Amino acid sequence: MTITILNGKIPEKFEVEGVMLYALPRAREQSIFPKSVFSDNNTLFLYIPKNVRLEKPLHFLYQNNSKQYFSHHVIIANENSELTLLEEYQNNHAMNVTTEIYASKNARVHFAKIQNENSSATHDASLSIHQQEESVVNVFSLSNGARSARELIKINLHERGAECILNGFYPLKNDEQKLDYFIDVNHHAKHTRSEMLYKGILDKKSKSNFRGKVFVHQAAKHITAHQSNHHLLLSKEAEAGSKPELEIYADDVKCTHGATVGQIDPDALFYLRARGLDEKESMKLLTAAFAADVLDRMKNNFIKNQINMTLAEYCHE
Amino acid sequence: MLQIKNLHASIQDEKQKSKVILRGINLNIKPGEVHAIMGPNGSGKSTLANILAGRAGYDISQGEIIFDEKNIFTLAPEERAALGLFLAFQYPVEIPGVNNMYFLKAALNSLRKQRGLNELDAMDFLTLIKNKIKEVCLNESFLHRAVNEGFSGGEKKRNEVLQMLMLEPRLAILDETDSGLDIDALQTVAKGVNSLRSENRSFIIVTHYQRLLDYIVPDVVHVMVKGKIIKTGGKELALELEAKGYGWLEEQVVVS
Ligand SMILES: Nc1ncnc2c1ncn2[C@@H]1O[C@H](COP(=O)(O)OP(=O)(O)OP(=O)(O)O)[C@@H](O)[C@H]1O
Numbered sequence A: 001m002t003i004t005i006l007n008g009k010i011p012e013k014f015e016v017e018g019v020m021l022y023a024l025p026r027a028r029e030q031s032i033f034p035k036s037v038f039s040d041n042n043t044l045f046l047y048i049p050k051n052v053r054l055e056k057p058l059h060f061l062y063q064n065n066s067k068q069y070f071s072h073h074v075i076i077a078n079e080n081s082e083l084t085l086l087e088e089y090q091n092n093h094a095m096n097v098t099t100e101i102y103a104s105k106n107a108r109v110h111f112a113k114i115q116n117e118n119s120s121a122t123h124d125a126s127l128s129i130h131q132q133e134e135s136v137v138n139v140f141s142l143s144n145g146a147r148s149a150r151e152l153i154k155i156n157l158h159e160r161g162a163e164c165i166l167n168g169f170y171p172l173k174n175d176e177q178k179l180d181y182f183i184d185v186n187h188h189a190k191h192t193r194s195e196m197l198y199k200g201i202l203d204k205k206s207k208s209n210f211r212g213k214v215f216v217h218q219a220a221k222h223i224t225a226h227q228s229n230h231h232l233l234l235s236k237e238a239e240a241g242s243k244p245e246l247e248i249y250a251d252d253v254k255c256t257h258g259a260t261v262g263q264i265d266p267d268a269l270f271y272l273r274a275r276g277l278d279e280k281e282s283m284k285l286l287t288a289a290f291a292a293d294v295l296d297r298m299k300n301n302f303i304k305n306q307i308n309m310t311l312a313e314y315c316h317e
Numbered sequence B: 001m002l003q004i005k006n007l008h009a010s011i012q013d014e015k016q017k018s019k020v021i022l023r024g025i026n027l028n029i030k031p032g033e034v035h036a037i038m039g040p041n042g043s044g045k046s047t048l049a050n051i052l053a054g055r056a057g058y059d060i061s062q063g064e065i066i067f068d069e070k071n072i073f074t075l076a077p078e079e080r081a082a083l084g085l086f087l088a089f090q091y092p093v094e095i096p097g098v099n100n101m102y103f104l105k106a107a108l109n110s111l112r113k114q115r116g117l118n119e120l121d122a123m124d125f126l127t128l129i130k131n132k133i134k135e136v137c138l139n140e141s142f143l144h145r146a147v148n149e150g151f152s153g154g155e156k157k158r159n160e161v162l163q164m165l166m167l168e169p170r171l172a173i174l175d176e177t178d179s180g181l182d183i184d185a186l187q188t189v190a191k192g193v194n195s196l197r198s199e200n201r202s203f204i205i206v207t208h209y210q211r212l213l214d215y216i217v218p219d220v221v222h223v224m225v226k227g228k229i230i231k232t233g234g235k236e237l238a239l240e241l242e243a244k245g246y247g248w249l250e251e252q253v254v255v256s
């Protein structure tokens, strides 16, 4: 179900498969949360009760035109519940968004984001996730839009068995385009697991900066954390910075990280062309091959479709 | 079909120093002919093959390459492929993430399009490739893997021959397609080439071993040393090289 937020107009109330979705003023009346938590009216509040599994993805689509816009999403997935949510951004000016996800025991949250803002817009996002016992959260983000975009992500694995898997793809192709990722994953408890795979393709004079930090607290024994960040540069002037960090205070942990910045393999390009594919087609094949593994991580068909449409349009511009 | 006239080529090495590789190559290949090129390591055989296929990065200071009466010097690799040039690489590159079958279909259809033919649909393509892959004795599972990724040396060479059979070039250059092959594979490669031999299709076979030439009998054998063709003869020249090595020829060059 798609909820379009046009020019900042948040719908007051929605019912999706028996679950209520509220804009904040109404959520306050529900008194599930302390009234003081939120200060503005631009909040979408989503509460998934215990044992409720929403089959269809929820889709927040932001299309606001001219002025700067602030938005706040609060998602509470109660025990044993399941939710798939896609945030999609197609704005013209400036977007600031904060998303908070609370995943209770055994909850499954699939969170995806398509940041496809206008090429002159700015996008500033902060995502924080808190996970309890045995909960699993999947994060997938495609960031191809905006002139300048910043993504702050903070993951807290509070209880035993919590797992968070983060994937992202960022194809940048405009001279002034700039993207920053700052990701913090905090392992607070034993047997928690995190995995990060982020890939960027940078053309023209675009710039990306990735900092991924895994922090393992003293109590967090037997955890697993993997982090990788790979880039393909299509022009000599593009820049990709990558800084994986690990800070470990516990014993018996399995942590890996890797980062690369590379170019198209000229031998592969020549091989394809020598068989008759033109340069453009060959480049398309090789860049798609680079992105294939991270894009394959998205299993939801509806979201996959939105991603493919966005990419197809983006590559044709 | 192919004429190479006084071709000189050099390359910038890692230290940005110019290194001369080809020093005046002359070759004339008529339709239907099979030419073998032999010669010591580093003499420039692969460089010649790569230049013919259109690889960038060489400095061609002199000479001409005429294919079907056309100077192909300025043509891109894909345009040369469309004219019917094919290079089976000495070291086929692995391309992770690009599906072998998808690649072959795209390549074949791109060539057909450039030649003004209609593209093959999925069914026709599948029938064709299933036939051809049997000829090179590769399992169909190789079609579903990434191009050459994790293929053994011999499997890569068979995959090159498979591509040749699919694309049906007019001039095929096989750069050491026999190296590292077991006896069965060698016969498979030879069978592939022989099945394509016809009066208007030509081959350049680069090899170190006379053994392959027992199966693919050449019309002409050339010996390349230090960027020059220093001797040309019939198929018996290959036997002589096998017996005597290259030393006696190199001495002759020094004397002359
Ligand atoms: N990119 C390059 N940079 C520097 N030197 C090169 C480059 N390519 C080729 N050469 C040099 O040019 C010479 C000819 O190489 P080439 O690969 O053409 O030889 P070849 O006759 O095919 O040898 P082999 O029988 O071993 O395959 C060699 O000395 C090689 O090192």
Ligand SMILES: [Mg+2]
Pocket: B045, B046, B047, B090, B175, B176
């Ligand atoms: Mg060679």
